[in-house]
Amino acid sequence: MAELVYYCGTMDSGKSTLALQTVHNHESRGRNGLIFTNRDRNGEGWISSRLGLQKSAIEVDTDLNIHRLTIERMSLGERIDFIICDEAQVYSEKQIEELAMIVDGLGIDVYAFGLLSDFRTKLFPGSQRLIELADRVEPLQVKALCWCGEEATHNARVVNGEMVTEGETVVVGDVVDDGEQKLFGDTVRYELLCRTHYRNYDLGT
DSSP: OOOEEEEEEOTTSOHHHHHHHHHHHHHTTTOOEEEEESSOTTOTTEEEOTTSOEEEOEEOOTTOOHHHHHHHHHHTTOOOOEEEETTGGGSOHHHHHHHHHIIIIIOOEEEEEEESBOTTSOBOHHHHHHHHHOSEEEEOSSOOBOTTSSBOOEEEEEETTEEEOOSOSOOOOEEOTTSOEEETTEEEEEEEEOHHHHHTTOOOO
């Protein structure tokens, strides 16, 4: 039986690393798959990890029908044994439903990887739909840490040095040398915090 599996965690919990390892494990056994991503740190059409691993992928934009694309590839004779979906939290609810259709209708395993909640501590719509539809939801075993040394459970957005809890769910800016993002003159970065320090807006500085 094919499965839809969602691997989720905070930033720095190794989501993309596990996605790339999963691709390697399948390909090393002669299996062929489709790899999808959205707004990776290395730019459009890539999956990359902070450890330096990377692989080309299909960019999931708002208009992409993943189910239709899969059928088109198969009709052209391509064998598809598995599908990897990185950054799945920002896929649309419809696209998540298409992943379930692939599992149920085509018998292909789908492995999705993403964040559960955004900087406001709200579930991403894609993550919520995955939780509702997935055969299994697997929290990642690598635990990211807050500056205090406790387990980090919240992704905090920091704009111009100040933590914010309002704004667009997804912010994409120009990546500069220090890894921060520039957005309309603002410096945007993310910090991992435990619940206590998130609630107190405490960045440990």
